[in-house]
Amino acid sequence: MKNSHFEFNIFGTCKRISEGIHEPEKMEQFSTFLNGITKNITTKNVNNRRINHGREATNALAKEARKNGLLLTSSGNVNAEWSSNYVSAYSKGGNKGSNQDSFIVWESFGGKEDVMFCGVFDGHGPWGHVVGKRVKKVYPAYLLHYWREASSQRSILINGDQFAMWKKSFMKACSTVDYDLELHPIIDSFYSGTAGLTLVREGDLLVVANVGDSRAVLGTTSDDGSLVAVQLTVDFKPNLPQESERIYKAGGSVCEAEDELGVSRIRASNEETTEGPGLALSRAFGDYFFKDFGLISEPDVIQRTITTRDRFVILASDGVWDVVSNEKAVEIVSAASEKDESSKRLVDYAAGQxxxxxxxxxxxDISVVCLFFHSTSSQQVESD
Known part of the structure; x- marks a missing residue:
């Protein structure tokens, strides 16, 4: 009888991949395989316990921040008396069903007065509203855990580079968030997911991490004193050259449906799933069906040093940007008579468009977070 070599996957099933390997060699390979799996599982369990402990500590900080009016997850504004930040946030569901958008604003992130965290999450698919809320809940905890880890190793790993530490932390956090979703015992993320646009301000450093097609736009003053819009992030759509190249290499395809001209979607291109659902963004948390066809959850992380010319930044889901230009959005936010009305004005305008x-x-669904950099208001926190 011919000997066979089998490849095992994480579910314990196997498939034949070659023949002609002798029994002792096969047993040696299998033993090595099991040792590797055991070591990997042990390492992951230790890491998971350490991360979970960090999440518990973060949850306690979040509870305290909410109690003090520094954490916002429903429409309202945040303006701590000791901070130069002022945030106006607003979310409104469309007419497709449950509002799948969500956001978070956390002043004094991780207990540090000079750090703020903001995020907008745009869910999609049957479980999109649940996926978005889950990511909103765990993302800050994972990010804070990895940032503290990087900070403790500052001199050893990244030479004290502030942006490098945040970038490293964002990259690890996004990977862990996606892993968390995949292993969740209740949430079905196979055909559901969420975009995630997040921002950290630490002093004058602005760090933005983008997964998906939400967008960050800066309102800043030009040399002649006029207000101009600067797009900080890339809308990660499947038809972008670097994105479509990755998708095709992974065995996926990018196409437009006849009834959706101008909307590119990732589709599976193998014989078993010639049709199937399509996804109109090239990076997302969840959506595990598409992870085999080029979808990734890796963030694009950028930095900007805030100057006296920079007035505010807008974080918004694509419910805004599909119908409103960057310039118009900046104009609407700037024209608001009160800062706390700025996000609602933009949301209402987009809904009308x-x-x-x-x-x-x-x-x-439409969600907007407006972060003003040089607040002079002494207004206290309000929320719905």
């Missing part, structure tokens, strides 16, 4: 520009289409 959906009805005007795309009649017959469902109005998308």
């Amino acid at each position: 959906w009805k005007r520009k795309r009649p017959g289409f469902c109005v998308d």
